Structures are given as structure tokens and as C-alpha cells.
Amino acid sequence: MARRIASSPTIGVAETSFSPLVVRGPSWDGRFTVLVLFLPPALLLFTLFVVLPIGEAGWYSAFNWNGFGRPTNWIGFDNYRFVFQTRAFWLALRNNGMIIVVSLAIQLPLALSLALMLAERFRGAVALRMLFFMPYILAEIATGLIFSFVYDGDYGLVASIWRTFGAEPPHLLASTDTAMLAVLIVIVWKYFGFHMMLFIAALQSLDKSLIEAARIDGATRSQTLRHVIIPLLYPTIRLSVFFAIIGSLQLFDLVMPLTRGGPADSSNTLVSFLYNNGISRMRVGYGSAIGVILFVICVTFAFTYKRWFMRDE
Amino acid sequence: MRLLGRLELAAAACLLWANAAAADTIVKWLHIEQDPSQVKVWEEVARAYEASHPGVKVEMQYLENEAYKAKLPTILQSKDRPNIIYSWAGGVLKAQIEADVLEDITDQVKGYSDSLTPAALAAFTSNGRIYGLPTAVSQVGFLCNKELMAKAKVDPAGIKSWDDLLAAVKTLKAAGVTPIVVGGADKWPLHFYWTYLAVRIGGKPAFDAALRGENGGFAGETFQKSGELFKQLVDLQPFQNGFLGFKNPQAVGYFADGNAAMTLAISTVYQSQRALAADKVGLSEEKMCWFDFPVVAGGKGAPSDTLGGITGWLITKNSPKEAVDFLKYFISKDVQTRLAAGNFIIPVVQGADAGFKSSFMKRIAANLAKSNYHQNFYDQSLGPSVGRVVNDVTAEIAGGSMSPKDAAQAIEAAWKQGN
Numbered sequence: 187m188a189r190r191i192a193s194s195p196t197i198g199v200a201e202t203s204f205s206p207l208v209v210r211g212p213s214w215d216g217r218f219t220v221l222v223l224f225l226p227p228a229l230l231l232f233t234l235f236v237v238l239p240i241g242e243a244g245w246y247s248a249f250n251w252n253g254f255g256r257p258t259n260w261i262g263f264d265n266y267r268f269v270f271q272t273r274a275f276w277l278a279l280r281n282n283g284m285i286i287v288v289s290l291a292i293q294l295p296l297a298l299s300l301a302l303m304l305a306e307r308f309r310g311a312v313a314l315r316m317l318f319f320m321p322y323i324l325a326e327i328a329t330g331l332i333f334s335f336v337y338d339g340d341y342g343l344v345a346s347i348w349r350t351f352g353a354e355p356p357h358l359l360a361s362t363d364t365a366m367l368a369v370l371i372v373i374v375w376k377y378f379g380f381h382m383m384l385f386i387a388a389l390q391s392l393d394k395s396l397i398e399a400a401r402i403d404g405a406t407r408s409q410t411l412r413h414v415i416i417p418l419l420y421p422t423i424r425l426s427v428f429f430a431i432i433g434s435l436q437l438f439d440l441v442m443p444l445t446r447g448g449p450a451d452s453s454n455t456l457v458s459f460l461y462n463n464g465i466s467r468m469r470v471g472y473g474s475a476i477g478v479i480l481f482v483i484c485v486t487f488a489f490t491y492k493r494w495f496m497r498d499e
Numbered sequence: 500m501r502l503l504g505r506l507e508l509a510a511a512a513c514l515l516w517a518n519a520a521a522a523d524t525i526v527k528w529l530h531i532e533q534d535p536s537q538v539k540v541w542e543e544v545a546r547a548y549e550a551s552h553p554g555v556k557v558e559m560q561y562l563e564n565e566a567y568k569a570k571l572p573t574i575l576q577s578k579d580r581p582n583i584i585y586s587w588a589g590g591v592l593k594a595q596i597e598a599d600v601l602e603d604i605t606d607q608v609k610g611y612s613d614s615l616t617p618a619a620l621a622a623f624t625s626n627g628r629i630y631g632l633p634t635a636v637s638q639v640g641f642l643c644n645k646e647l648m649a650k651a652k653v654d655p656a657g658i659k660s661w662d663d664l665l666a667a668v669k670t671l672k673a674a675g676v677t678p679i680v681v682g683g684a685d686k687w688p689l690h691f692y693w694t695y696l697a698v699r700i701g702g703k704p705a706f707d708a709a710l711r712g713e714n715g716g717f718a719g720e721t722f723q724k725s726g727e728l729f730k731q732l733v734d735l736q737p738f739q740n741g742f743l744g745f746k747n748p749q750a751v752g753y754f755a756d757g758n759a760a761m762t763l764a765i766s767t768v769y770q771s772q773r774a775l776a777a778d779k780v781g782l783s784e785e786k787m788c789w790f791d792f793p794v795v796a797g798g799k800g801a802p803s804d805t806l807g808g809i810t811g812w813l814i815t816k817n818s819p820k821e822a823v824d825f826l827k828y829f830i831s832k833d834v835q836t837r838l839a840a841g842n843f844i845i846p847v848v849q850g851a852d853a854g855f856k857s858s859f860m861k862r863i864a865a866n867l868a869k870s871n872y873h874q875n876f877y878d879q880s881l882g883p884s885v886g887r888v889v890n891d892v893t894a895e896i897a898g899g900s901m902s903p904k905d906a907a908q909a910i911e912a913a914w915k916q917g918n
Contacts, residue, residue, distance in 0.1 A: 250916075252572070252594050252598075252882075252883075252884070253572030253573070254572050254575070254576075254594055254595060254597070254598030254600060255576075255597075255598035255599065255600070268916060339740060339741040339744070340740075340741075356741075357740055357741020357743075357744045358744075359684075359741075359744040360683070360684075360741035360742065360743040360744025360745070361741075361743070361744075362898060362900060365744075445684070445744075446684060448684055448686075448743065448894070449683070449684070449743035449744070449894065449898050450743075450891075450894065450895050450898050450900045450901075451891075462887075465569050466565065466568060466569055466883070466887065467883045467884045467887045468568075468572060468591075468594070468882075468883045468884060469883075469884050470572075
């Protein structure tokens, strides 16, 4: 179900690609051939793997159904009511909010400042870029497992650091107060490299003459940064923010090996909540309702964001 | 032309080969067993069956426990479904029977089924029809470490009542020993406490009444009191540091490494702890002790009542008759005796307990034999949706984030939502 939702941003893209249909101009004939040739396969795949599953999830969400046989027990909107009555749902929503805030307030500034340093050419720059980008290449499950060892309160790296200072090591993943914090640290560690690379690519394609001109005009380094470089980076920043938010909403595979959403649901995200309460409990109707809610959140966000911030691109 | 000829030849060869392959009946057997030494015995049994039944192939497939539970509904509705699947009976089995994805094997096992323990067979029977065969039973109880118990001068044989257990925990803590290890991240190891307390407090009548929605259902007195007694234990902080972050295999390993005095575990842990120990040796029989779950003062349950599992194999719809035949061969006195001798199972075939070599296994088997009320794990018997709520709320009581009363009400609410 998570995968289904993962494709939600493509809806925005697909919609824009439909728009030539209503454009009737001199080039219509040429475009028509292209449309007839190229649209059906894409449309078919899109319908089969995106539209139908979304519709199915909506349909299932109206049933009390355990996944066996055909759904027969129609309960209307009760599943949605049950979801909204579950405390864990609001916790998951809060956690997703926290991930977004941390991504925007810590991860992106960190990525940007590193990018500003590493975009320039100096000895070791490429090696450092590689180093920072490495966590992003690592598989999510592997990352989660590695960090569950790092955080282990008996044998982990964190525990031995604590012990050097003579303190009783904490079990970060076992406490409702610290589990989410521990997950957030891993998220920042894992994804800042990706955003850094986006920024480096953008910085390297900047028109150097503009920066030079600013310098000749007597702008200081920080003034150049504030008034020239950052504004030129806006398109990339907007893209980066978009990725960060959608990625945060869909976060799942890091949480499972680390905490499985526990203890007491304190580190669930919406998708891990969906898995724990829908799939592993065989409550397909209930799970579908969560999926639909998540889908609505993602689609609303994607459309609003595109309309407000990315309309020029 | 020559090329075409060759292609035709190749195609013909393919067809011939396919025909030859199709002549074999393939029995697909999906299991979730992680212990390689047990799987090895199964493999040998399967190969022996193939040797004595030409034309039948037994194909073993493996899925990890959680993955198996998650995929099962989809697997069962595919055309390529396995023929023999693993089951813990209970609510999930009930859902599968209602969805008509299982084969009714009553007629095929007529006569043979008399060789099985009636209580175990009953778990796979619904309205007089048999849908699967049991393969093993187990009991939940306290496994303990003799050395650590002796260090704190606690006599495991003296722990008879819940208060004795609380006292033992205090003594162990005072002696600087971690009293109990539990895999709290998996939640179900914690639900044993709550469930066993309910078994002791209310006995079978309380559980049956709750299923019928009488006496306040699962929000009733029995179930609130189990939460309260469990809270008494939790308040003593009996578990290892960070217990809510421990997965079950980790916790069992912790016990096997000799780091904690007790663990409330399924009897199979007696064998499986070896593989999970850091040194892969674990605790030997002489170093381990066992005591049954303590009784509760004024409880209605009999001291001989047991909590544990009844596991077995189901035959899926439209499977070849060889699948049942193989299952009968697999759950035979010979094979069960062999598995019992390896300490893998408490057998369900009558007489197979002759294979026992260890006094521990004999003791568990005797316990189960004299038990009049064997409660299947709640998270299985209540079905996955309610069962997981039981797991959730017991973990919350253990973590101090939910009161026993709220916990009981949450289970009742889930029961009503799901039924």
C-alpha cells in the first residue's frame, strides 16, 4: 500500500502531460500522432498500477474485511471513525510532522551549508562528497539494523561512549521519550547527503559571471551568498523541500528495523502505523482507510505545493 | 531452414521435459521454522517419503514468521498456493475456514486421527469437520537459571503463588541479579503475563463468558485484575534495562548468556535458547530450572490449567490428495518420536512421548497431559486483530503508559470493532 501512495506525486506530473489535449494549435496534427502512439501504454500502466489500486483501497476501506475471500461486511465510514479514534494515529501524524520539521529546519540547512563548502574545487572535495553521500546509497533496512546496534544500551557504540564518561548508558530505542529522537537522528544522517548533492549540482551550474559581478560591485562573501547565490538556488531548494516532505510522509523502512513503531507507538509514522494496524492485524479495510487518508494528505500537499511554489517550473 | 528445424527440436524437447515433470505430483509445503537442526530432520523425512512414493515430490518453502502472517491472505487466494501451511489454530484458522480456502480433510484422515491427542485435534476441528492436523503442543512457564537463583538464595520450587514471585523478584534485585528478561519490543512475550494471570484468576469460564460478551466482556473484572496484578510486578522493575527495545530472540539470547535469572517463555525455548546464545552453546540442562506460572490467591482457575500453543498444518483448497497423505506420514508415531527425542516438540501422536530423553520434556508433557484447560495464546485464539491489541496494551502496562482498566477496555473495544 505504501508503494501505491509513493506514486502519488506522479499524478501531478501526469495531469500536466494531459494538458496538450486541450491545446489546439497549428501543431495539433503532429501532437495527435504522438499522443496516439505514446499515450496508451503509459495510460494503461498508470491506470492498472495507480488508479485501480487507489480506487480499490477506497472501496475496501468501507468494509470490515480480513483479506480472505471477497469483502462483504459493509460498514460505511466506520473504519475512518476507528482510525480517528485511535490514539496511535494522532501520534503517527505528530511524528510525521516532527520528521518534516526536522528535515526542513536541520537537514536542509545542513545539506546547503555543506554543499556551499564542497561545491568549490579543493583537494579532497570529491572524497568528502562521496563520504557524505554514502549513507543515502545504503539500503534503509541495513541502515536501520546498523543503528539498532549503535543504539544498543548494552553493547552499542552509544553505550560505550556513555561508559567512558562513567554514566549508565541509556536504551534510546526502548524509551517512549527518546525513541523518536533516535529515529530522527538516523533520518538526518541518512538523507542529508542526497540534498547536499542536489545543491552541489545546482551550485555548479550557476552562472559564475553573476557572482563575479557581485564581487566586483563590492559585495562581501555573505552578501553574495544572501542576495545572489541563495536566490539563484530557489528552484533547487523548492525541489529539495518537496522531496523532503513527501519522503517524510512515506517514511517506513527505517522505522521497522529500529523500533517497529514502538515502544507504545511512540515512533510510528503513518505508513508503519498502516502496516502494524492494517496488514499485520489482517484488517485490510481499516488499513485501506489509513492508506486513503495518507493518500489524501500527500495529494493535497503535492497539488498545493506545485500550485504555490513550483508553478514556474 | 536448419535453424528453424533446430528450434522445433528444442521446442519438442521442452514439451517432452515438461510432460515428464508434470507426471510428478508436487506437494508444496510452506513452513516458518528457523531452527536449522529441526528443518534438517524434516528434509530427511520428506526425502524418505519421496523414496517410498515414486511420482511425488515434496517441495519445502520458507517464510519468516511475521512475513508469513502478513502474506498469507494473498498467498491463499493465488492459484499457485502452497498445499500445506503452518497454523496456530484459533481465530485465524476460523477466518480461513469461513473464507473457504481450506480443504475439509475429515474423510481422508478417518481412522488415522484416532492416533492424535483429542484436545490437539479439536483445535483444528470446526463443527465436526477437520481442516488440519496438529503437530505439537507447548506450555508457557518460567525457565530459570539455577546459578543465579542460588546466588540470591531463591528456591524456584518454592515459587507457588503470585506473591512468592513478587518476593523472589525483590530478593533477586537485592542480590544484584536481573530477575526477569523479556523481549518487550515484540510485545507478545509480555502478553503471556497478562493472559496467564487471566487464566489463573478466572479460569475457562471467564474466558468463555468474555467471548460471549458477558460480565463486561474483556473489560470485566477478571481482565482488569490481571492487569492490576501484572502492574504489581512491573512496579518492582523486574525486567532488564531497556526491555521494551529487546526483540524476543535477543531476550532469549540474554537469558542463554546467563544474564538474567528467569524468563517467562514457551517450553520450546528450552531447546531454541542454545542457538541464540552468544557462544551458540547456551545453558545446559543441569543449569536450567523450570517452574509453572504461579497461582493467584482466590483465583478460580485450577493450578493445573495451562497456557501455551497448539500448532499444526493445514491443507489448502484443491490440493492433491498426496498432500494429506504426506502429512499423515509426517505426523506419524515414528517421526514424532524422532522430533521428541531431539527436544523439538511435545508430540501429539499418542505414544510418541516414549522418545523423550530429557526430564524437562517429560515434565512439560506430563503437565499438559493433566491439564483440563489448555488456553491457546490469546494473540492467536482471538484472531490477529484483537490479539495484537492484547499484545499492545500489555506492553503499555509494562511501559507504564496505560492503566490496567484502560487496557481491559481497549481489548473489549477491539473485540467489538472486529466482531
